[in-house]
Amino acid sequence: MENFPLFLICFFTLLTLPKPTRATLPGTWELLASNAGIASMHTAVTRFNTVILLDRTHTGPSRKLLPKNHCRFDKNDAVLKRDCYAHSILFDPKTNQLRPLKILTDTWCSSGQFLPNGTLLQTGGDLDGLKKIRKFNPCDLNGSCDWEELNDVELSEGRWYATNQILPDGSIIIIGGRGSNTVEFYPKRENGIVSFPFLSETEDTQMDNLYPYVHLLPNGKLFVFANTKSVMYDFVENRVVKVYPELDGGPRNYPSAGSSVMLALGGEFSEAVVVVCGGAQYGAFLERNVDTPAHGSCGRIMATGENPVWEMEDMPFQRIMGDMVILPNGDVLIINGAMKGTQGFELGSDPCLNPVLYRPDEPAGLRFMVLNPGTVARMYHSTANLLPDGRVLLAGSNPHVFYRFDVEFPTELRLEAFSPEYLDSDKMNIRPEIVDIPETVSYGAGFDVVVSVALPVVGIIEVNLGSAPFATHSFSQGQRLVKLGVGSAVPDGGDGRWRIRCTAPPSGMVAPPGYYMVFAVNQGVPSVARWIHVS
Template sequence: MRLLVELVGLAVLVQLLVSSPVPVASQPGSWKVLQKNAGIASMHSAVTRFDTCVLLDRTNIGPSGIKLPGGRCRNQPKERVSKTDCYAHSVMLNPANGAVRALYIYTDTWCSSGQFMGNGVLVQTGGDFEGNKKIRTLSPCGAGGNCDWVETDRELSKGRWYASNHILPGGVRQIVVGGRNEPTYEFVPKRKAGETVFSLALLRGTCCDNLYPFVFLMPNGDLFVFANQDSVILNIGSGKVVRQLPKCPGNPRNYPSGGSAAMLPLKAPFQSVEILVCGGAATGAAKSGDKAKPASTNCGRINPTAGNARWVMENMPMRRVMGDMVSMPTGEILIINGAANGYQGWGTASNPVLQPVKYDGDANAGKRFQTQKATNIPRMYHSTANMLADGSVLVAGSNTHQFYTYTGPFPTELRVEAFSPDYLSARNNAVRPRITQYPRVMKYQQAYDVTFVVNTRRGVVAVNLLSAPFATHNFLQGQRAIKLTVAVPRQASGGAWAVRTTAPPSANVCPQQYYMMFCLQAGVPGRAVWIKME
């Protein structure tokens, strides 16, 4: 009995060591609550070119924390919870002051997917039950606008629940990949009349860690698609899998195992790409229902364009399932949110991981991870993270229950926070560049001047683009970062500086879309401006 007690005590100690905060001195960054009650828990989120943020939840969840304005109600005869529902399940948030405005959504968006089109319209696809084949759009607006969701008269060919979207070169079409019991993909809108769906063997199976597949557009126009532990390169034009890549070592990564993935920044000569896949539930945890099983610590990194493509493994500082991976203006990746035990689902994870981790892909192995300052708000199942134009990361959501539940362990979370990385600290203000002139529209391979002012001119100047992805279930769909080529800055009139930068070479590298353009000096970004790639 004494031995058993000692073993239990040791297990508890080990668990505490895994998830406990590291000393404060090594925790850069800061946190701020932007809104104490956004009205909804954010299952999906996307930042618009007007610097507003669309938050979206399920509709079949019953009352939320915010009502629709003017006595408006949703009358949905197919709704399985509230056929007459006067509560909002989507809001528009203004991060500048935390103000929220209720949005109207008609069909169920539970575990759906989405992406911005090249014209800035947010397209949202699929969901549960009556929303399973639906296509919805939102033409975004600023904080003072009245834009809202629109249910289109188009539908998906197949119902999509837990699918992933990615914009395609041209900016007028998306590919929608996978979904529960749906090992296929299709295009929105269709490429030609009568087109339906296309099979993808990688996604076969009914449950097993292949939902919300990780999808990335590569510089040659092919797609990298990852599910469970396997990945392929898919040629969109021919519909053929042109390469089967090695199995990623370790644990399964996709829903319900709750790993995440990001593409490292694309940079000249824009011919190769690297994918980073991190964390997730332990092998067999979701299948067996083991809520206490420790999550994974490992990450795999691969260059799928290399002739000898292989996974290179390394460990994060802590275990993490349901972490979100956010591209930063510096080219680093922030891993944020999640838990140290269990897997994705209602009440199936515990031991929240409160500390973000920053990953520097250019650093030497063993020195790539840096632990950041902890929050005091657990962000578990159904939480999101998005980069904002000011360089901070908007963090929202967390609902580990079937309905909105404000008592007990891990209650429904309506607070919205912003995490400010250390580059936003006041000590960097002197070298922080402020863009004063820039191209509102960029065309491929063309050169442009970006003019900025600083208090102190010092260090390397960089100009980087970040897309505005659709965040859901720990995967930021359509996320990409592009490091533009730049010349040596020169002095301009009025004490400003100008740097000549060259637009990306093609739509395969940088699809036609709106992007945040960040100017950095000595690794310190200023506030981004929005540009359109055409």
């Protein structure tokens, strides 16, 4: 053997090593509900720890009936003039109980965002929902909250595939949509709609500028990404103040959708990094080619830098229709989607069952970690949302015009939760519990958070604010994580209690007013969140 080539010895040694199995990869899965009644196209978590599930109204029968005498009547509905089926659900992930909700107008490919008072503002859609504004004032599952359709006000322009973002003053900007190269605001402003030429400049035959990726930067401007291009947009003066380099690798927005996230804000809150990952090959949508491989490239850019450039990386898997979820510790979970095709009815194939963890603080080349694969295909019209207990809720997937269960990728009514490795049982002794926290804080104010930890604290316990975004079509509108300035944890009366002095975000540019999940994070392991109102 001494003359045998070394590389062959290494090769045959690798062949004999045991291959990784599902059990050896991080993360666990659990089924929460075998039949949610609907396939959730839009999902949002409320401050009552309930979850709003929402589909379109023109899907025909769902698998959940409305209460007696609550049917919807629509003479223009091509499928059901008298519709007694629910198309929205309120779900409690703690008890796994469901309650049907009544939505009147079509919410197909609509948009949403929470207002500062915790009410979900829901805008646009298709057909009779094109200009509609709806509100949902949330409650727990025992309450009577339901959808309210506003009849005294509507959008100035039809919004189908638009994006919403809450602004520093608590108002909402609504950007784009099919055939809408404009923006408008809620509450409505005197100027009504405002032309935004960037959207027309990024429009093509494939419509790759729909559901633009929008992030509120800590300087008060908006980072807006559509197709392959991005700008810094001053919505107050209605002007583009910076044009970023074009991102290589093909289009990224609907229908070629990858996903995007702004990494956690922290420190002096002067820097913001945006990541855009995945997408379909150009032409897959036009050619209706379900077998065209997606691409797996990611671009990362310091959006607040003087001369920013895209840093390119490759994910372990090609992915289209993936969701990017900011976890409480600042890592990003990439989950759902397919490895071939494009967005659209019956246009995706080869589901990507492995989640991937993106660890932004690691050096390039070491940031991605492959996680334990699921078994349920989550493709077109699926969602992923962070829950207050640190799990990630997976809902939806309906690649068909109507609900179908006799095909390779059926309409998906199951709800699942993915638990990242930080929820493993061997980490429970360092998992903090929030014992005391104020219900409200003002910008820049100091406040205390009291936590309990089984083992002695090592180092700094972080206190991080997570927003509750509106997840749809591979992008979570309004998603952000803010790492607060904290002091060292000091003992507070024994019994493993520690008091942490925190400083609230300095302004609405860093954390727009509203309700946030507060996570105490010890050595990367988050507590169950408590809700706080920031204003």
